[in-house]
Amino acid sequence: MPRIGFGLWKIPRENTADCVVEAVKAGYRHFDSAADYGNEAQTGDGLAKAIADGLTTRNELWVTSKLWNTFHAPEHVEEACRKSLDDLKLDYLDLYLIHFPIALEYVPIEERYPPEWLFDPAAPNPAMKAAKIPLHETWAAMEALVDKGLVKQIGVCNYNSALIHDLMSYARIKPAMLQIEAHPYLSQERLIRLAGQYGVDVTAFSPLGAQSYFELDMAAEGESLLGAAPVMVAADAHGKTPAQVLLRWGLQRGTAIIPKTTKPERMRENLDVFDFELSQVEMAAIGALNLNRRFNDPGTFTEAAFNTFHPIYD
Structure with missing residues (x-):
């Protein structure tokens, strides 16, 4: 898997296909990608155009998608995967992830897609509706997707340490990937x-921290990492932008990164991080910024936006 990916979260549908081609x-x-992003069909259009125009081939691409919370029941996992495949115009996914360790009641695709978080948005007091589906049952259905050749590899998002230990105790096919929020304010070392x-x-x-969350009112402008002193010092020392330093920090600690942008010049800038290396002192100084500040926290946003208190981190 390429170490730097193009994140598709929050890219408007009307811009997605062109953004993918530019990327x-x-x-x-x-x-x-992910079903919940609501732009997989447009992502598929962009990928198809890029392939048709000879810019790339399917074999050169790595495409990730994610199983949404309402499809955790074993009988709905393949249905959700096939919907993503149809929208993305692909025969297989390189990687398919459980998006959250949160099982919600099933919403039929023909009724509402993507289903999002609320069980019935038209209800007098709309809220999430939890489903009694153990994660091990969902994982077994994910393994079946590998057996059928619909996906090459499987993994999880937003799992904590206890859930990882549990998953490894029963997985027939081990997870290939753990996708988590991680940046200098939330270093997630353990x-x-x-x-x-x-x-x-x-x-x-x-990987840039708060930048993705300003427009959602989930982060304050003062929480930007781009102005943090150790980041700015390193940027000046290497002739790079603060964003490039943050991305390089993520790469050097061994993680893949998936920055998002709609601007072609930023796309190129975000890839231009392989011609310099941060020193151990610079890495440590940036790592010391850790505040355990999680921007994407269901324990906060589910209550604020969906009238349901549903934390998954202590």
Whole structure:
């Protein structure tokens, strides 16, 4: 899997296809998608155009998608996967991840897609509706997707250490990937170390930290890492931007990263991080910024946005 991927979260549908084509032109071959992003059909259009125009081939691409919470029941896992495949216009996925360790009641695709978080948005007091589905049953259905050739590898997102230990105790096919929020304000040292101990690779989402969350009112402007002193010092020393330093920090600690942008010049900038190396002192200084500040926290946003208190981290 290419170490730098193109994140598709929050890219407007009307811009997605063109963004994907521009990303391929910039050099991206790894695309990180999900049913819940609501733009997989447009992502598929962009990938198909890039292939038709001779910019890349399917074999050169790495495409990740994710199983949404409402499809955790074993009888719905393949249905969800096939919907993503149809939308993405692909015969197989390189990687399919459980998006959250949160099982919600099933919402039929023909009724509402993507189903999002609320069980019935039209209810007088709309809320999430939990489903009694053990994670081991969902994982067994994920393994069946590998057996059928629909996906090459499987993994999980947003799992904590206890869930990783549990998963490794029953998995017939071990997870290939753990995708988690990770940046200097949330360094996740122990969780990344544990994944490595089990031989599981790690992808860091939101590698720039707060930038993805300003527009959602989930982070304050003052929480930007781009102005943090150790980041700015390293940027000046290497002739790079603060964003490039943050991405390089993520790569050097052994994680893959999936930054998101809609601007072609930023796409190229985010890939241009392989011609310099941060020193051990610079890595340590940036790592010392850790505040255990999680921006993407269901324990916060589910209550605020979906009238349901549903934490998954202590």
